[in-house]
Amino acid sequence: MSDDGYEVAIVGAGIVGAACADEFARRGLRVILIDREAVGSGATAAGMGHIVVMDDSDAQFALTHYSQRLWQSLRPELPEDVEYDQCGTIWVAADEEEMAEVRRKADYYSERNLVTDVLDEAQLKTLEPNLRPALAGGLLVPDDGVLYPPCAARVLAERAQQHGAKLQLGCAVERMEQGCVQMSDGHEIRAEFLVNAAGAVAPALTPGLEVKKRKGHLVITDRYPKFLRHQLVELGYLKNAHAVTADSVAFNVQPRRTGQILIGSSRQYGAEDKEVDHDILSRMLQRSQEYMPALGSMSAMRTWTGFRAATPDKLPLIGPWPGDKSLFLATGHEGLGITTSLGTARILVDQITGAQPEIPIEPYLPSRNAKEQVHA
Amino acid sequence: MPERVTVTVNGARVDVACGSTVAVAMILAGQPCRASVNGESRGPLCAMGICFECCVAINGVPHRRSCQVFCENGMEVRTDG
Ligand SMILES: Cc1cc2nc3c(=O)[nH]c(=O)nc-3n(C[C@H](O)[C@H](O)[C@H](O)COP(=O)(O)OP(=O)(O)OC[C@H]3O[C@@H](n4cnc5c(N)ncnc54)[C@H](O)[C@@H]3O)c2cc1C
Ligand code: FES
Numbered sequence: 001m002s003d004d005g006y007e008v009a010i011v012g013a014g015i016v017g018a019a020c021a022d023e024f025a026r027r028g029l030r031v032i033l034i035d036r037e038a039v040g041s042g043a044t045a046a047g048m049g050h051i052v053v054m055d056d057s058d059a060q061f062a063l064t065h066y067s068q069r070l071w072q073s074l075r076p077e078l079p080e081d082v083e084y085d086q087c088g089t090i091w092v093a094a095d096e097e098e099m100a101e102v103r104r105k106a107d108y109y110s111e112r113n114l115v116t117d118v119l120d121e122a123q124l125k126t127l128e129p130n131l132r133p134a135l136a137g138g139l140l141v142p143d144d145g146v147l148y149p150p151c152a153a154r155v156l157a158e159r160a161q162q163h164g165a166k167l168q169l170g171c172a173v174e175r176m177e178q179g180c181v182q183m184s185d186g187h188e189i190r191a192e193f194l195v196n197a198a199g200a201v202a203p204a205l206t207p208g209l210e211v212k213k214r215k216g217h218l219v220i221t222d223r224y225p226k227f228l229r230h231q232l233v234e235l236g237y238l239k240n241a242h243a244v245t246a247d248s249v250a251f252n253v254q255p256r257r258t259g260q261i262l263i264g265s266s267r268q269y270g271a272e273d274k275e276v277d278h279d280i281l282s283r284m285l286q287r288s289q290e291y292m293p294a295l296g297s298m299s300a301m302r303t304w305t306g307f308r309a310a311t312p313d314k315l316p317l318i319g320p321w322p323g324d325k326s327l328f329l330a331t332g333h334e335g336l337g338i339t340t341s342l343g344t345a346r347i348l349v350d351q352i353t354g355a356q357p358e359i360p361i362e363p364y365l366p367s368r369n370a371k372e373q374v375h376a
Numbered sequence: 377m378p379e380r381v382t383v384t385v386n387g388a389r390v391d392v393a394c395g396s397t398v399a400v401a402m403i404l405a406g407q408p409c410r411a412s413v414n415g416e417s418r419g420p421l422c423a424m425g426i427c428f429e430c431c432v433a434i435n436g437v438p439h440r441r442s443c444q445v446f447c448e449n450g451m452e453v454r455t456d457g
Contacts, residue, residue: 222431222439223413258413299439301428 006032006166008352009181009191011173011205014044015149015341016330017197018156023345025163027353032189033157033165034181036172040153042199043337046306048218048254048262049149050231051339052089053141055108059315059363064336065114066359067343068143074342081151083257089144090119090128090230092251092291093136098235102139109141116141130227130292146231146254149338156341173198176205179326193352195328196321200309202331206321209366211332214310215268217281221298225259234291249284251291263288263295265335269310276303308334318344318364319351328352329366383451398442398453399423399430409442409455 008024010017013035021033035041051071055061071084078084093099102118109116117140124131124138161167168189175182176196181189196206203209234251247268254262266284271277281303289296311317311332321327330348333340347364350357362368380391383398385405392401399420402409408417410431420430423443430442433454442453 224438297437 006030006189006191008032008193008195009034009176009189010195010197010330011035011176011181012042012197012199012202012331013039013153013157013167013169014042014197014199014337015040015153015156016199016333016337016344017195018153018160019341019345020195020197020330020348021160021165021167022156022163023349024352025160025165027349029349029353031160031165032168032191033160034168034171034173034183034189036170036184038169039157039167040150042201043306043308044153044199045150046216046218046304047149047335047338048252048264049147049152049338050089050252050254051084051145051147052231052233052336053109053114053144053339054336055105056314057363059360060336061108061112062359063316063340063343063364065112066346067340068145070342070346071145071147071339072143078147078152078155081148082155083148083151084145085147085255085257086143086145087255088140088142088230090124090232091139091141092124092131092232092234093138094234094236095136099136101235102137105139114141115143128229128232130294131232132291132293135291140230144231146256147338148256152338173205177324177327192326193328194326195330195348197330199331199333199337200307202309202329206327206329209317209321209329209331210312211309211317212269212311213272214308214334215266215271215277215305216264216308216335217266217276217284217303217305219263219281219285219300219303220256221261221263221295221300223259224261224298227259227294228253228255228261228292231255232291234287247280249280249287251287253288253292253295260301261295261298263300267308267335274305276305309337310334313368316340316344316364317366318348319361319366322367381447381449383447383449383453385453386456392447394447396447398432398434398440398445398447398451401447401453402430402432402442407455410439411455 007029008031024031053064119138172184252264317329317332347357418429421427425444434440
């Protein structure tokens with residue numbers, strides 16, 4: 001049996017697949033969005049939902065900045081339960097060395113038309129009184145925000161459906177190649193273009209794809225309204241997140257609209273199971289209390305883990321997969337897929353429809369990954 | 377040990393038998409405990425520390441499970457913020 005008549009079949013209804021489905025459908029393509037579970041139930045349900053501009057590389061900046069602006073323009077259409085709040089990020093500098101990084105970052109952002117505000121110790125204390133004393137300062141990025149990822153994914157999938165997309169849930173995909181998606185119940189779906197948006201498990205469907213799982217832990221507290229106002233991230237985070245092999249933790253806290261506080265973050269390679277790792281969890285909470293001592297007396301409601309889809313160069317894979325003309329990728333978003341889902345959808349659909357992308361796409365093309373494999 | 381202890385619940389005095397939990401004081405005071413995220417009142421449900429429906433602020437510390445804390449003389453219990 002086969003279902004025909006689709007131009008695009010997307011496998012994976014996380015926030016990335018859902019954003020792509022919405023973009024394809026709004027540009028008039030006939031699209032089906034497929035997931036073995038529910039919409040937004042993978043990494044999307046586990047993520048922090050920080051909409052953040054980052055500058056590990058020029059390409060990372062371009063995609064996160066582009067996406068942040070897309071989220072801002074989508075904001076009026078998002079229902080309440082997406083909980084989009086433009087709370088801003090403060091990159092917290094512990095010492096003078098990190099203040100130098102604050103100033104570098106401020107220059108980099110302002111050269112690219114992103115407003116920031118360099119904070120000294122006193123200004124930081126005024127904005128976030130619960131930070132420990134004697135921090136050096138910080139960088140406020142007022143346009144960053146937070147949202148609740150699984151609801152955002154649901155909204156994007158609903159928008160896609162309103163524009164004629166079909167949603168198929170509850171059945172796993174076994175293979176996707178040469179314009180054909182093979183479901184585990186034997187059913188086949190044909191489409192001119194296939195999009196692998198299966199997140200951290202994408203390599204199971206596209207062998208040879210260099211995506212690894214990078215495990216993360218999060219803790220959510222009870223409600224402590226007004227305790228925290230911005231998403232706070234330590235600048236040492238950069239040093240930590242750059243370590244590609246070692247396990248790392250960083251101070252990263254997020255205010256939720258309910259008054260709850262989401263506490264992160266950890267990064268681990270080679271940890272394939274979903275179990276909470278108490279050693280890394282306690283290191284993570286220890287780190288958060290070094291910055292905000294009062295977190296230590298709060299009551300935590302729940303702890304969970306999730307898997308980021310990590311690529312060797314920390315940039316996502318967006319575009320055609322060499323070797324199969326029908327197959328496109330939209331995965332490898334590591335710790336930024338909530339943010340970059342909207343930009344990803346735009347530039348993927350641009351590539352397929354022949355429209356001119358608004359940012360250069362070369363850094364995200366999967367062919368750069370394949371080249372690396374040849375040389376490796 | 378005194379047979380009765382006195383706590384306040386949102387400022388009103390409540391007398392309970394020594395050895396009572398704060399949840400008992402809440403019931404005697406006729407007061408709900410925490411409010412849900414949508415503002416609905418909640419009160420003790422499991423009485424064994426599992427459900428978190430009985431949370432109150434005790435001596436200024438928010439979100440304490442009233443079923444797990446014994447009343448002490450002069451304890452201040454609040455549910456009003
Ligand atoms: C702890 C943590 C914190 C994070 N914090 C942030 C943050 O603050 N900001 C940010 O921007 N990003 C953050 N991220 C990253 C973000 O969560 C991910 O990049 C994003 O959710 C990826 O979305 P996705 O749609 O690619 O993948 P997923 O959400 O994992 O979706 C993939 C989907 O594919 C489906 N699927 C897989 N295989 C099959 C198959 N064979 N058949 C059918 N369906 C299949 C799965 O069921 C799943 O629903 C965080 C991640 C973690 C783990
Ligand atoms: S009544 Fe359930 S935790 Fe107290």
